[in-house]
Amino acid sequence: MIRFENVSVTYDGAAEPTVQGVDFEVPEGELVLLVGPSGVGKSTVLGAVSGLVPHFTGGTLRGRVTVAGRDTRTHKPRELADVVGTVGQDPLSHFVTDTVEDELAYGMESLGLAPDVMRRRVEETLDLLGLADLRDRSISTLSGGQQQRVAIGSVLTPHPGVLILDEPTSALDPAAAEEVLAVLQRLVHDLGTTILMAEHRLERVVQYADQIALLPSPGAPPVLGTPAEVMAVSPVYPPVVGLGRLADWTPLPLTVRDARRRATGLREQLNGRDPIALQGRGAVFDLRLPPRERDQPQRTRSRQQSTPPELAGAHALTVTRDHIRALHHINLTVTPGETIALMGRNGAGKSTLLNTLVGLIKPSAGEVNVGGAVPHRTPPQDLVRRVGLVPQEPRDLLYADTVAAECTAADTDAGAEPGTCRALVSELLPDIPDDTHPRDLSEGQRLTLALAVVLTARPPLLLLDEPTRGLDYAAKSRLVTLLRDLAAEGHAIVLATHDVELAAELAHRVILLAEGEVIADGPTAEVVVSSPSFAPQVTKILAPQQWLTVAQVRRALS
Template sequence: MIRFEDVSVTYDGAPGPTVRGVDFEVPEGELVLLAGPSGVGKSTVLGAVSGLVPHFTGGTLRGRVTVAGRDTRTHKPRELADVVGTVGQDPLSHFVTDTVEDELAYGMESLGLAPEVMRRRVEETLDLLGLAGLRDRPIATLSGGQQQRVAIGSVLTPHPGVLVLDEPTSALDPAAAEEVLAVLQRLVHDLGTTVFMAEHRLERVIQYADRVVLLPSPGAPPILGDPAEVMAVSPVYPPVVALGRLAGWAPLPLTVRDARRRAVDLRQRLENAPLKGRGAAIDMRLPPRGRDKPQPSRARKHSEPPTPEGAAHIQALSVTRARIQALHDITLTIAPGETIALMGRNGAGKSTLLNSLVGLVKPSSGTVRIGEATPHRTAPKDLVRKVGLVPQEPRDLLYADTVAAECAAADQDAGADPGTCRALVTELLPGVTDGTHPRDLSEGQRLALALAVVLTARPPLLLLDEPTRGLDYAAKARLVTVLRALAAEGHAIVLATHDVELAAELADRVVLLAEGEVIADGPTADVVVSSPSFAPQVTKILAPQHWLTVAQVRAALEETAR
């Protein structure tokens, strides 16, 4: 169905090809996963299937890409629209109408399908993706994850033979991601649809893949094979594979179910681990000396003293947006040096809460305080030194033509020493040059640049909305290192995330939201272990023991071996 023949792509001004030696075939009716570190050219390979590369992006494509027998060099994207449906990393750039139902129908209207066919397919897709309750909602009022589902639905309704998806679950909560992947699997198995997708969160998708195409490094030829075989040599791999490598399992398990069957001996070894070893592993997130471990928030009386500088307090906060109550009676205290994972399904109010803390949303009732400041009443030039937000769409913070210009502007805005931002970029994005245009970075690289821009001001409170969207495991590890160092210095960090592995690795505390209300608030292990949706893979594999990460297991095994 899809055929690459010795394909290379070189963009204008680039020192060399972004991808080269791409030569493989995606058969009809298979789900093929494109994997690899950030910046190796996965989006370029996907774009070559839909014709966006090079017709829209520019550059030079050598070799040949055919889809259903059509050469993408001689067929523009609109001439491939009846056979290829594409969803990119940014769903907002995908939309052409205002409401959910209109967006689902638009692609079929463009193809001239009969009204009765359009109506039936819209209803089917609304049910498949859990969007029936949002059919009349303006797209602009949806959460990022809801917009992602609408974007996927809009390419499903025309029933294309090929679906090309770039990070399709990156903005989805765990339950919604499972629903979308189940739909894709049903399309592959029942309708013979060919799905070609790139995804960094391999723990979600690897078990659905028929085959994996690995791009190991920039410009390197791809490796194609069985998922377990490719994962054995891949530089990027999910926690279940990391645990399998640690335990020496062969072949490597790709699912929690298979890993649990292999883990009997491992659980016994961990059960017999000395208490010191287990404590050292489980307490890896203990705060630095001299600072008490933050405790879950409790509602405080209005007569209590104001929140200290660098911390935040939310009292009885309610927010109504477009006649929809996004938050209801939220009361939280965020302590200096505390890292909180804000979790919950799409539309639960996570982004609204972050926007309230940074002053972008005005409370309908209640109060928000950061130190002595009220965010929505504080001038931006003063607020930037108290709180910083890295939004879901990093491009909202990036406006210069080069990385160097972005860093210079960030240093000036923050009153920081020249080179402060560039040093952060070097730490988060090794290898990115000063002259690189932000639009030429991958989604994950742009996010890391936006984080460096925000961190330049060293705000006591740092907010991140889906910070691992588009990041590979190595980039995520670098992010965790940076955030841990900031927390050790006393910065408070709040992450709105669907990444349960990140929460397990980094957070002191998890706050779960549902329908705009707090439904759980406590230490990470207590909250995620008891939740089937938000438990990390290691927890599921080694239950009933309460392990969260592979790093914890490794530390305990090393302690046992002494």
């Protein structure tokens, strides 16, 4: 169905091809997973199938890409629209209408389908993706994960023979991701749809793939094979594979179920060891207070001498937006050196809480303070030295024409020494040239640049909204190291994330939100171990023992 014949792509002004030697076939009715570190050209390969490369992006495509027999060099994206459906990393760039139902129908209208067919397919897609309750909602009022489901639905309704998906689960909570992947698997198995997908959250998708195409490094030809074959040699792999490599299991398990069957001996080796003592956290603080008591306002706890000072907090916080109650009666304290993961399904209120803490949203009721200031009443030039937010959409922070210009502006705005921001970028993302335009970076690279811009001011409170979207495991590891160092220096970190592996690796404390309310708040091990949806892979494999990460297990065995 999709055929790459010795394909290379060189963008204008680039000295070397972004990808080259791409030569493989995606058979009809198969799901092929494209994996590799950030920046190796996965999005370029996907774009070559839809015709966006080179018709929209520019550059030179050598070789040949055919989809259902159509050469993408001679067929522009609109001439492939009836065959290829594409969802990129940024769902907002897809939308052309205002409401969910209109967006699902738009692609079919463009193809001239009959109204009764359109109605039936819209209803089917609303049910498939759990969007029925959102059908009349304005897209601008949806959470990032809800928007991503709408973007996926909008390309499913025309029933294309080929789906091209770039990070389709990156903004989805674990349950929603499982639902979407189950839908994709049904399309492949029951309808013969062909899917080529790039995804960094391999723990979610590797078991669904028929084949994996690994791009090991920029410009290197892909390595094609079965999931087990490729995972055995891949530089990026999910925790289940990491545990299998550590325990020397052959063949490598790709699912929690397979790993649990092999883990009896490993559990016996680990029996009697203390996972909590081996977490390797970057900072230490008092977690002995029960959640309900810890979340009381500071003035009710001032007599408790063992309680750390409050860096930020909320008391009876309620936020209502567009007649929708986004947050209700939230009580929260954040102390220096503490790393908190906000988790919960899409639309639970995580982003709203972060935006309220940084002053972008005014509370409807209750109180918020950050460093003794009320965020929405504090001038931005003062607030930036108290709190910084890295949003889901990093482009909201990036406005210069080059990476160097962004870094220079960040140094100036923060009053930092020249070169401070650039040093942070180099630490997180080596080998990014100064003259690169931010729009030419991958989603993960843009996110990292935005993080460096915010960190330049060294705010005591750092807020991150889905910080691992688009990041491979190596980039995520560098991010974890940086955030641990910041916590050790006394910075407080609050991150909204669906990445359960990140929470297990980094967070001291997890707060679960549902329908705008706190439903759980406590030490990471206590909260995630008891949650089937938010437990990391290692926890599921080694239960009832409370291990969270492969790194913990490795330290215990050594």
